[in-house]
Amino acid sequence: MELREKIQHATKEAMRAKDQVRLSTLRLIGAAIKDREIALRGEAGQAGLADEDITSLLSRMVRQRQESARAYEEGGRLELAERETQEIGIIQEFLPRQLDPAEIADAIDRAVADLGAASVRDMGRVMAALRERHAGQMDFGAAGALVKSRLMS
Incomplete structure (x- = not known):
């Protein structure tokens, strides 16, 4: 199963389970993928994003959330830092296993x-x-x- 299909399947499962945090994070991932595809439409021969491109996009999303979580913790906004940490966990489910x-x-x-x-x-x-x-x-x-x-x- 392609990475895009896994994300779509997970989104449907989150809807069925009424898991709002997971669902909103998966929708953010889907929107980021669509935005990237729209940006690439002008380039010749681009039908869609390959799994490697999606993996790169997801890695960038994780880094952004790590930076945001650090900033929220420094600012004393622990509830927002926790939300960012939850989103990181959900996004990382679709990334390859990290090397120790x-x-x-x-x-x-x-x-x-x-x-x-x-x-x-x-x-x-x-x-x-x-x-x-x-x-x-x-x-x-x-x-x-x-x-x-x-x-x-």
Whole structure:
């Protein structure tokens, strides 16, 4: 089942279960997908978003909510931070399983070894390989710092 179909199915299930938080989050996901498709209509040959594009969109939504939750916590708005955290959990259901720190370190070591990367100048190639192999499975901002420290040593 395609990612889009899973989201649509989950939306129907949330409607049946009358789960308002889940339903509103799933509707936000659906609206974001439609907005992205409309933006891409002008480009030739774009019939719809591929699963990789949807995964990227969902990852961006998670990052936005993490930032919002942090801001709400700093501002003392704990109920809003909790709502953002709930939305993060719902969105993450549709993302690939996140790698744990040990798996991320192994993936970096493998990419460095496979590419024969020896210095920081090879960082772009290593990051490209990681993005290709592990799309949606890790925070590439944090992974970038790990790759840089690995290549500097």
